Structures are given as structure tokens and as C-alpha cells.
Amino acid sequence: MFTLKKWNAVAMWSWDVECDTCAICRVQVMDACLRCQGENKQDDCVVIWGECNHSFHNCCMSLWVKQNNRCPLCQQEWSTQAKGVNFTRLLISEGRWAGEQEV
């Protein structure tokens, strides 16, 4: 009846976080933080997760922990669980993310 000629897989992703807005600068963690947006350092702006599962921009958090080493949301002692790059931004900046085009 028919033959399968082409097959495209699409993956959707988002950060596995409770809240997708950085509570410190109020910008979504998918985007660069306010500081990096102003200094045009979007590519370097990564997300950081604490053991408490709260996440912020690494830049925002590194300034805060200098004066108080606790999570701004739950007040627990801060310890880093993971740090991540933002893959979408990375792909855009490397020109590998061009809409419909196949990667």
C-alpha cells in the first residue's frame, strides 16, 4: 500500500525545574540573566541547580552565595547539584539551529 520514504524525529525539551523563572533576576532560566543580556554574554549564562531542586542563573546565584550561602527560595544551606549549559542558545550561536532545516 505505501512505503515509508522519510522519517523525522522531533525532540522537545525544557529544564526539569519546578519554576522556569530565575527568582533572583526574574528572567526565564531558558534566557540569559539580566546581567549577561546587558553585557552581551548570553552564551556563557548557564543554569545551576541546588540539592534542594531550586534553580537559578549561575551568575545570579554566584553573587548571592558570596554573601549568604543559602537557597534564596527555601533558605536551606546551598549546595550545587548540577550546572548546565543552555543547549538551545548554544546551537543558535553555532548556527546549527536553523528552523526547519535538518541538523
Next chain:
Amino acid sequence: MSTPARRRLMRDFKRLQQDPPAGVSAAPTENNIMIWNAVIFGPHDTPFEDGTFKLTLEFTEEYPNKPPTVKFVSKMFHPNVYADGGICLDILQNRWSPTYDVAAILTSIQSLLDEPNPNSPANSLAAQLYQENRREYEKRVAAIVEQSWLNFQDEDEGEDMKKDT
């Protein structure tokens, strides 16, 4: 010049306009986003009901990592408010978190009005009356509630005069 602190304050202002919290209002001064004027309405069913209390908030470039300096401009009679209008509130000092914004600060101060903390008195007379003579305390509060309206009248008249000249 736009700095992270100033851009954060613009976000705070946008949020205040889009999702205004009940009983408080605030806006940056015309020529300096680091200085804000605010009004807190006295909460219902409290001695502060119907009061319109003016405050100023002064931010530094370290905001939101450091809290602003918040002061009542209107005369206040409250166990945790100093004679100069300064406020003794943990979240404005050692319990500050960079996740707070202008709306959160003002609603915290609003709830402090009816829930004073007599353990850290900034006005010892107010603290004493609050604990020992609630009737007299409420009488003093009623007086500053009335005064808070006069402040607003003065300002309205001042503006009318400006228009006339």
C-alpha cells in the same frame, strides 16, 4: 545608564502594574528609578484601617542582593517603627532574600502593621502600650491614621496651587 539593578527594578514595576497587590501601591520617582515612593493602606479590621501611609524605598546598585532602605514618611505609631520612620523587619535585614521584589516588601510591611513583633521594639512606648494597654495603643494609632489623611490633603492642595500659578 542601565544596570542589572535598574533593569530588575523595571521588572518589579512592570509586575506591580500587571499584577497589583491589594492595599499597596508604588512607583519609581520621575527622574531616579533607584528611589521609589509607595503607599500602604491600613488593613481592614485593624486599628490601622483606612490609613494611607506614605513610604520611600531607596535601592543601591547591589539590589536585589542587598535590600533597599525603606522608611515611613507618614507619621507612624508602631512597636517596630523608629521615630525617623525606619522599619525593624527581619526580611529587610538579616532575613533578606534576593527573590523579594517591591511588591513582596510592601505586602510584608503591610502585614507587619497588625502583627507587630514586641520582642524587637523600635518604639518602646508603642510596644509597651500594645502589650499592656491596648485601648490607649489603638487611640494613638487612630490619631496617626487621621494624620495620614492630612498629609494627602496637603499634597493635593499644593498641586492645585501649582496649577493656578
